[in-house]
Amino acid sequence: DAGVTQSPTHLIKTRGQQVTLRCSPKSGHDTVSWYQQALGQGPQFIFQYYEEEERQRGNFPDRFSGHQFPNYSSELNVNALLLGDSALYLCASSRTGVVHTEAFFGQGTRLTVV
Amino acid sequence: AQKITQTQPGMFVQEKEAVTLDCTYDTSDPSYGLFWYKQPSSGEMIFLIYQGSYDQQNATEGRYSLNFQKARKSANLVISASQLGDSAMYFCAMRGQGGSEKLVFGKGTKLTVNP
Numbered sequence: 001d002a003g004v005t006q007s008p009t010h011l012i013k014t015r016g017q018q019v020t021l022r023c024s025p026k027s028g029h030d031t032v033s034w035y036q037q038a039l040g041q042g043p044q045f046i047f048q049y050y051e052e053e054e055r056q057r058g059n060f061p062d063r064f065s066g067h068q069f070p071n072y073s074s075e076l077n078v079n080a081l082l083l084g085d086s087a088l089y090l091c092a093s094s095r096t097g098v099v100h101t102e103a104f105f106g107q108g109t110r111l112t113v114v
Numbered sequence: 115a116q117k118i119t120q121t122q123p124g125m126f127v128q129e130k131e132a133v134t135l136d137c138t139y140d141t142s143d144p145s146y147g148l149f150w151y152k153q154p155s156s157g158e159m160i161f162l163i164y165q166g167s168y169d170q171q172n173a174t175e176g177r178y179s180l181n182f183q184k185a186r187k188s189a190n191l192v193i194s195a196s197q198l199g200d201s202a203m204y205f206c207a208m209r210g211q212g213g214s215e216k217l218v219f220g221k222g223t224k225l226t227v228n229p
Contacts, residue, residue, distance in 0.1 A: 033216060042118075042205050042219030043159070056216055088157050092217070103149065103209075103217060105159035 002027070004093050006106035013081050013113050021076040021109045025093030029104070031055075032074040034066065037088040037108075049074050050096050078111075086113045116141045118206050118220035126226050127196045134181070135191040135223045137206035143167075146210050148189040149217065150180065153203040162204075165189055196227045 005024045013019050025032050031050045035043035045058035049068035068074045072093075078085055091106045117140040127133040139148065150162040165173045165180045173180045181190040193200060207219045 035217075040221075042207075042221050043217070045216040045218070048216060058216065090157075090159060092159075102161045102164060104161070105151075108157040108159075110157065 004091055004104050004106035006089075006091050006109050008109060009107065010110045011112070013111065015081055015083060015113055017081050018077065018079045019081060019111060021078075021089050021091075021111070022073065023076070023091030023093075023106060024073045025091075026104050029093035029095050030072050031094045031096045032068060032072065033092045033094070033103075034074070034076045035090040035092065036060070037090060039087070043090055046076070081113045083113050086111060116143070116146075116208055116210055116218045118208055118218055120206055120220035120223050122223045123221075124224045124226070126228060127193075129198060129227055129229050130195055132192060132194045133196055133225065135193070135204050135206075135225065137189045137191065137220060139187050139189060139206075139208050141187075141208065141210065143210045146208055148180070148182070149207045149209070150178070150189075150191045151205045151207065152200075153205060153222070155202070159205070163191065193225075198227050198229060201225060201227045 007022045033048040034046040037043040046060050047057040048055050052068045063079045065077045088108045090108045092103050119138045146167045148165045152160045163175045163178045165182045172182050177194045179192045203222045205219050205222045207217045209215050
């Protein structure tokens with residue numbers, strides 16, 4: 001079982017550019033959540049995808065958007081990058097309908113905006 | 115709204131000793147789950163232990179145990195027999211009602227284990 005996988009692991013972008021991060025959930029999981037973790041902070045919830053739709057969203061601007069594919073994998077897109085978007089982006093997967101006693105995270109993507 | 119508070123930015127412990135990391139929470143949900151994660155410098159969030167709000171007994175997982183005091187809304191993590199590899203950031207998090215609700219995290223505690 002591969003667990004949650006994210007790509008790429010590191011990324012450097014310039015202000016104003018757009019970026020796409022990818023996540024493959026753990027086998028058997030159908031729900032993907034994305035988190036942003038700024039340096040020295042705890043992760044902050046961005047949004048959650050289930051059945052290819054955004055089900056829940058945190059306090060993030062519309063520059064942050066996502067997508068879920070029929071195979072349950074997901075993308076996080078950030079447009080018009082700002083320096084403040086530099087962070088570790090974490091993906092977590094779960095299975096809707098099951099009370100989870102554990103949430104599985106990927107290794108994260110470190111985004112640096114210069 | 116749910117909130118997690120971790121009041122210890124950093125903690126130090128001698129190898130082989132026990133250490134307690136504090137976590138208090140606030141929620142109006144009658145049903146919730148509490149999690150502890152370890153995050154080494156590599157960045158991966160490693161699940162350690164879970165406590166459900168209706169669980170009668172404190173959770174234990176190997177050297178990790180959770181001191182759950184529901185009335186005080188606290189869920190402290192106890193690490194016994196600390197090892198050098200335990201040095202990392204530790205995050206307390208909670209999930210509200212429903213299995214797929216978002217996780218709300220605290221700001222974390224940096225644990226350093228000294229030889």
